Amino acid sequence: MTDLKELQLLIEEAVNKLSFPNHPAELYEPISYILSIGGKRLRPALLLMACDLFGGDVKAAVPPALAIEVFHNFTLMHDDIMDNAPLRRGKTTVHERWNPNVAILSGDAMLVEAYKLLMQIDNSILRPALILFNQMGSAVCEGQQIDMQFEQRDNVSLEEYLDMIRLKTAVLLGCALEIGALAGGANKANAELLYTFGERLGIAFQLQDDILDVYGDPEKFGKQVGGDIIANKKTWLLIKALELAGERERAELDKWLLAKTFDVAEKVKAVTAIYDGLGIRQLAAEAMQAFATEAYQALEQIKVETERKQQLRYFADNLLNREK
């Protein structure tokens, strides 16, 4: 079994070695740029760990792992245009540094590059890997579309929210793991269990994100604590709070949701106080834990020695107990 640090090093080296044509520069430079500004490379690491779980050749699985990372960064490049985001991981976004047309077209070229990388997979699993990748691609687009629609709606249910984050975030983790399992020679049952592990872990991961955005330690959390509250983002916490709010809390919440001008710190403090009064943090943690349990149960059922699963279990533990 390969050490996690080693796997991450393998990915980092492979990302750095990725090279694209010099011409036209405005098509390919933004791809190198967005890939160079980092991120945690969680998704390709999951693919390699999945391959490793079944004793597969980890080095041979690097190209499909890169396909997942390039795909993920393609979605970030296009999402940033749609969200009009000035920064990504503390750096200027592509559409700001160049312009929106460059970001549209480089993103398109990047999606094609992801397919090229995926294609380097062994012939025996080319078709199933492509089927998974295509399904995942559609799901991520659906999730982003539904997320954008939520901004215009005020009656989003928890069920709808959970399905949105499943599509937008969790399916990609499941897909990375299942392709890794295929590359490792897993049978269909084990590969599908690993998909479930990834999907459930992905939902738990996003719920943890929602919690950290409100309750994270400002010293450790990478972004502004309370960002979701300031932006009225419909997270699990807000939707649950609206569901549980009595007349008084509802009026208070509505006041803040409708306020056009407000003191940022005051809004964050007031909404957090409403959450506290309704016990939202605890409920969110329980919801997250329920998905985590489903993930661990799926992992449990996979038929390989328990010892080999230690790495993925440890990875999930860290992901769900992180502070940023």
Next chain:
Amino acid sequence: MTDLKELQLLIEEAVNKLSFPNHPAELYEPISYILSIGGKRLRPALLLMACDLFGGDVKAAVPPALAIEVFHNFTLMHDDIMDNAPLRRGKTTVHERWNPNVAILSGDAMLVEAYKLLMQIDNSILRPALILFNQMGSAVCEGQQIDMQFEQRDNVSLEEYLDMIRLKTAVLLGCALEIGALAGGANKANAELLYTFGERLGIAFQLQDDILDVYGDPEKFGKQVGGDIIANKKTWLLIKALELAGERERAELDKWLLAKTFDVAEKVKAVTAIYDGLGIRQLAAEAMQAFATEAYQALEQIKVETERKQQLRYFADNLLNREK
């Protein structure tokens, strides 16, 4: 051999039968919309004709033919955002009818749909077909990027222009034909000759477009005659005119190229007169003919009975002698 009309009917029926999920509507409706507003379906027809040329199963080649058509319409959806175009084939463009974010995301989903369709190809040619499709995808993005850069440049050479239209337009025709040839069971040499036929035909096709934009019959031409002149578009005609212009013509051309306000009809008339004086129409027709000749020569070399090639030859004749 299947009649061209029959092939087109086959495509039209298949396009009409394409169905996408109902939810989320704003992701999939724009895809159905852009596919429904028509176009000549030349590219998928070429794929089917190529398959037919080698006696392949034309019906089995419909999904990859649709992949080419869906890909082509994906590029139109994104190009229209970049060009800020209000109309496409006389109908409101997707980014105008919905909004740019919808057009970005639906386009992305459409590219994934194209891959799903392509994947329905037989296992024995899955990898080579995907390699061709990926190369084509990169080339089309490169061509669009170079075309956008040309707008900011005033020293574009004919060579650069021809390479841009090769990437942006012609490679897709070559790719459609080569995938069709693979689906028809052609050997590598014949498949590559058919690619060359398509690529050269594509360049000739675009040069014909440039000529028609200036010299087309206003009664028959679908768009406004002189549109390229009005927009200072760097076509073969303008680049050649700038190359051949003496001092007097150069001053006159520069005057019109730099004019911020002008009478549209007057500009078209004046620039056309300069072209006429320099014999540009004839030169463009000769350049087009040279590429057409290369295309026909490649077709000639393909080792199937001459009779079977009649359909593609006839198709090319019509394409290059069209009036709109």
